[in-house]
Amino acid sequence: MTELPREVVDAAERLTRLARRAVDDAEAAAYERDRDERLAEYGFTARIRESDDTLVCHPAEWLEGDTVRMDRIEDTDRAVEVSLSGSGDPESWDAVETHNAEVVEAVAERAGAVHAANARAFADFMGNHYARRVETATAAELREFLTEYYPRNAWPSDEQRDAVERSLEHVFAVTETDGRDRLRTVTDHDGRN
Known part of the structure; x- marks a missing residue:
């Protein structure tokens, strides 16, 4: 099973924060596209868990369309979570x-x-x-x-x-x-x- 390297997680967090700070939608979309492409190289995807403002990077195979299928998750430790609350990267x-x-x-x-x-x-x-x-x-x-x-x-x-x-x-x-x-x-x- 492919693991997500730390530098890819760091890049995903940085690009997510840059997308949030972008001055227009096109700039935000470019940062998100860059993030998604980097994650896709490892078979991962990202979503924001709004309830606690967390970036969740998880294997794309867990999805069917835009929905996570619980029966496809064998090891929850493969997901990586990064809190976006607080100061952090900006x-x-x-x-x-x-x-x-x-x-x-x-x-x-x-x-x-x-x-x-x-x-x-x-x-x-x-x-x-x-x-x-x-x-x-x-x-x-x-x-x-x-x-x-x-x-x-x-x-x-x-x-x-x-x-x-x-x-x-x-x-x-x-x-x-x-x-x-x-x-x-x-x-x-x-x-x-």
Whole structure:
């Protein structure tokens, strides 16, 4: 039986909270769709138990249509429950967003508007997809940003597109981290330089 990894549960909780905070229905639906796709990879689905404001992730095989069939549940321990009441994730997301916004501002001061726009796109990617500070990006996350997220979601101008790798270098320079080394491994490996 497939178990749900902790990082998938954490992502499902984060995306559920982001959907609740979304400013419009389309944004909320996008977060919920992302959550549902991540859970579906493991054969799970999610619902909100309104009575106690709990996110319940459980095997999709328990459902018939939208109804849980009790006769299909062999082991209730396979379900994962996360309380959505109280503060929880939004504060940590807010702290990440505050930090990342400060980094974007520092990039703007250091390198100008084009690099700041790219830094903002990267901050959105790291904050909304991983709820982490920009400088903690792994090589795999940098690759995902450059090859998947940025071309599809950032709507960059030609000038921004041409500068994106330098923009990321500015992000790592202002955070005084070794992210430039991780970025170099990605761009060298992908033949982008």
